[in-house]
Amino acid sequence: DTAVSQTPKYLVTQMGNDKSIKCEQNLGHDTMYWYKQDSKKFLKIMFSYNNKELIINETVPNRFSPKSPDKAHLNLHINSLELGDSAVYFCASSPARATDTQYFGPGTRLTVL
Amino acid sequence: AQKITQTQPGMFVQEKEAVTLDCTYDTSDPSYGLFWYKQPSSGEMIFLIYQGSYDQQNATEGRYSLNFQKARKSANLVISASQLGDSAMYFCAMREGNTGGFKTIFGAGTRLFVKA
Numbered sequence: 001d002t003a004v005s006q007t008p009k010y011l012v013t014q015m016g017n018d019k020s021i022k023c024e025q026n027l028g029h030d031t032m033y034w035y036k037q038d039s040k041k042f043l044k045i046m047f048s049y050n051n052k053e054l055i056i057n058e059t060v061p062n063r064f065s066p067k068s069p070d071k072a073h074l075n076l077h078i079n080s081l082e083l084g085d086s087a088v089y090f091c092a093s094s095p096a097r098a099t100d101t102q103y104f105g106p107g108t109r110l111t112v113l
Numbered sequence: 114a115q116k117i118t119q120t121q122p123g124m125f126v127q128e129k130e131a132v133t134l135d136c137t138y139d140t141s142d143p144s145y146g147l148f149w150y151k152q153p154s155s156g157e158m159i160f161l162i163y164q165g166s167y168d169q170q171n172a173t174e175g176r177y178s179l180n181f182q183k184a185r186k187s188a189n190l191v192i193s194a195s196q197l198g199d200s201a202m203y204f205c206a207m208r209e210g211n212t213g214g215f216k217t218i219f220g221a222g223t224r225l226f227v228k229a
Contacts, residue, residue: 031215033217040221041152041202041221041222042219042221042222043204043219043222044219045216045217045218048215048216056216088156090158092158094215100146100208101146101148101160101163102148102160102208102217103160104150104157104158104160106156106157107156107157107158109156
């Protein structure tokens with residue numbers, strides 16, 4: 001009965017490869033997010049989707065493409081992986097209001113060699 | 114401009130004592146939410162406490178309380194009776210925006226060490 005789940009938990013891959021991270025939430029929330037946490041623990045939003053519609057797209061390279069097949073899923077596909085993409089990627093979800101709490105998935109640690 | 118500032122990269126506290134983690138924020142939006150999250154060494158982000166910009170009283174959740182001073186734009190987290198398991202990274206966050214999209218901005222975090 002995990003609220004926000006991500007797969008895989010760990011991902012090790014070579015530079016230049018394409019990879020995907022999946023996220024699912026069973027909280028019935030309208031909004032889902034992807035965050036990147038770098039090696040200094042700084043957490044920055046990448047994308048936000050509301051009811052399958054992209055509403056926030058920060059300055060992220062277009063090698064990163066989110067896809068939301070339905071309200072409960074938000075996947076992140078990364079093309080042509082680079083060393084600098086190594087980080088922990090967190091999925092989160094929340095209801096739609098500014099005052100609503102976000103709930104995070106367990107994170108996916110991506111290592112690009 | 115930095116929207117969320119946590120000035121303490123690291124803090125030490127003796128077990129069973131109280132500790133205050135500082136957070137200041139900057140926004141011109143009248144409606145916003147302030148949050149604290151805990152990230153233990155295992156990596157997950159755990160929601161601790163929330164304060165709305167219109168809330169009159171300071172939020173409390175068990176041993177956690179949020180010292181909200183709106184005029185000073187500060188939202189400090191107070192942990193009472195620290196436990197060894199409180200050793201973790203703590204993030205202050207602010208959620209603002211409008212129907213075009215709410216964005217949560219995180220501070221750089223404070224690493225708390227609880228000493229036995």
